[in-house]
Amino acid sequence: MRIAVCPGSFDPVTLGHLDIIDRASKLFDKVIVLVSFNASKSQAAFTPTERMKMIIEVTGHLDNVVVDCYNGLLADYLKKTGANAIVKGLRAVSDFEYEFQMALANKKLYSDAETVFLTTTGENMFLSSSVVKEIASFGGDITGFVPPQILDTITERLYKPENNRD
Numbered sequence: 001m002r003i004a005v006c007p008g009s010f011d012p013v014t015l016g017h018l019d020i021i022d023r024a025s026k027l028f029d030k031v032i033v034l035v036s037f038n039a040s041k042s043q044a045a046f047t048p049t050e051r052m053k054m055i056i057e058v059t060g061h062l063d064n065v066v067v068d069c070y071n072g073l074l075a076d077y078l079k080k081t082g083a084n085a086i087v088k089g090l091r092a093v094s095d096f097e098y099e100f101q102m103a104l105a106n107k108k109l110y111s112d113a114e115t116v117f118l119t120t121t122g123e124n125m126f127l128s129s130s131v132v133k134e135i136a137s138f139g140g141d142i143t144g145f146v147p148p149q150i151l152d153t154i155t156e157r158l159y160k161p162e163n164n165r166d
């Protein structure tokens, strides 16, 4: 059985993430979407449980996708679960250096850890959780940025009225 892990902060999950998860689910027998911890992103908008719930809601139509959370090294999670690959989306050249470094570090930590990069679709090139958080904090419309099922939850949580003071 070919098992892939799609790791990320998912704070919150976007349509760009969902596109990668959807495409990975067609390439692998099972996909584990893993809410993981990025040491350089200390201030999260959503708790890990909230992030998992949102991912479960928007991936319900994908039979071979499960959601998990792990507060440790990705390489250790792969060893523990017997997963074969890490699947990551690549938006632009700017993503490459960081992702390449992580792929090599994971391979060094666990020689069976293969990273597979899927290129983002043109329409999602600009999209990131940070962009979603920035726009929503000003009360901007994030329709088309996040899955419709979780649009209201995200909009309500992220809006900061103080951002719109003159």
Ligand code: PNS
Pocket (backbone or CB within 6 Å): 007, 008, 009, 010, 036, 037, 038, 039, 041, 072, 073, 074, 075, 101, 102, 103, 105, 106
């Ligand atoms: O969505 P992000 O924040 O770009 O995802 C990065 C993430 C969470 C996948 C990465 O920071 C990670 O793998 N964290 C788990 C801890 C770990 O294994 N770090 C070393 C990676 S070289």
